[in-house]
Amino acid sequence: WTGWNTEVYIFPTFKQMKTYDEPFSFQMSDGTTIGYHIGVAYKVDPSKVTTVFQTYRKGVDDITNTDLRQKIADALNRLASKMTTDKFIDGGKSELLDAALKDIQEEMTPIGIQVMSLSYVGKPEYPPTVIDSINAKVTANQKTLQREQEVKQREAEANMLRAEAAGQADAIRTKAQAEADAIRLRGEALRQNPGVMELEAINKWNGTLPQYMTSGANTPFIQVK
Template sequence: IQVISLSYVGRPEYPPTVIESINAKVTANQKTLQREQEVKQREAEANMLRAEADGQADAKLKLAEAEAKSIQIRGQALRENPEVLQLEAINKWNGTLPQYMTSGTNTPFIQVK
């Protein structure tokens, strides 16, 4: 085959069905890309919420562990120094004696032996 002459008369005209098909394909590709971006965004948001929840859980756990340790230390200190409890009771006492006392009970803070 030998081309002797080639001329260009203008812009080629495509049938409307071809143009519609091309436009539909481009639109479909754009929608696919948009959906992929939405999925990535939702995954990022979920990861962020997950990390925040993990951080809050860790903080609560550390707080509970610290409180338990504090209770343990205070309990040990009170076992070793029972006078501290009596001193705290004396400091909180408003000075009034109970209205009713049963036989065999001691007056508060006065231990009869």
């Protein structure tokens, strides 16, 4: 029994999680206002419960819904004012939230509220102009990727044609080399065996001597032994 005119406040010292119903709105350095639902995880330091109560004079739920929310909003607005919308979209979201968490921890840990994490919940709420810009970038990136793929395809086709041409050229060179080798070997064989040439001439001769011969011509060229 606590007596008359006494109000009891319960401060749980285990991990608490809260997702705020209303989104946080923060303005970027270029003037764009972005909305985002934020979740927070925290706990009350058991050794500093008295300090927490003396500081806020209210229960943990009221602190979460008012004071802690305001700390988060202040940190986000302060840090967002130093970041462009493009930076936020292109990977700056995590950087912004991490920096806000660090600021809040430095301010609230000494009091006795240990903020463990902040998190984005759902999707960001962008103005229509930002949404249009994002869609335009996505379209441009898709076209760039398509052009790159087309270039790679043309390069692959060109490489294939060059390979085919090189193969045909090699085949022609190989055939020409084989023919040249055959002629060279035949020539060497004929030089080493002159009788073979005469034999071929006999086989091709129809037995008719030339009807007209100039002076000095050799007749007939077949030696009869």
